[in-house]
Amino acid sequence: MEPSFTELLIPGLKLMLVGMGIVFLFLSLLVWIIGMTAKLVKNVNPPLEQVRRPGLPIEADEAELVAAIAVALRQPRGSNGR
DSSP: OOOOHHHHHHHHHHHHHHHHHHHHHHHHHHHHHHHHHHHHHHHHSOOOOOOOOOOOOOOHHHHHHHHHHHHHHHSOOOTTOO
């Protein structure tokens, strides 16, 4: 005799819920471990202070090039080149 639809559906749903629960718990644990590791690393190895360097002087040719690039970036992009 063939098993009915409900006899097959109920165990399948139980298996699906158990599998999804295990995956959810694993991913939750993984997120927690990553968070704890980030806090530990931040406490053990604090970020270094970045040293500010004075800006390099820009030559006239470079200033014109920077201005041309800035103008080009502000132009709307269209397929007809307007």
